[in-house]
Amino acid sequence: MLKILMVCGxxxxxxxxxxxxxxxxxxxxxxxxxxxxxxxxxxSGMNADIIISGKNFETQFKHYNIDATKIFLNKLVDKNEIKEKLIPVLKEKNVL
Structure with a gap:
């Protein structure tokens, strides 16, 4: 099953x-x-397929070796933005 991890500070x-x-x-x-x-x-220890985080954390992820598709949001609870950025990733992973 697809594992999605939401990350904040x-x-x-x-x-x-x-x-x-x-x-x-x-x-x-x-x-x-x-x-x-x-x-x-x-x-880094969670083995997620997709990580969703705030745009403000994008540079911090460069310090970690995480093999997951990362999605960075301007607004963490904006369902339209989540859908817009998540659908292409779900299609790429043959889930949608």
Whole structure:
């Protein structure tokens, strides 16, 4: 099953809020995935297929060797932005 990880600085508030928005988008698309959230330093050990994080963390990810498709959002809970950026990745991974 596809694993999607939402990442923020502390792994609590904004990543969890993002996870709830991603759940809604995936449900609307009819896609099943295992979702989780964490802080940026824990992300490397989570073996995710897709990582979704804020645009403000994009440069920090360069310090970690994470083999996952990364999606960076301007607004973590904007379902339209999530859908717009997630659909091409889901198609690339033959999930949609």
């Amino acid at each position: 502390a792994g609590l508030g904004s990543s969890f809020a993002c996870q709830m928005s991603v759940e809604t988008v995936l449900k609307d698309l009819g896609v099943e995935a295992k979702l989780d959230h964490c802080d940026i330093s824990s992300a």
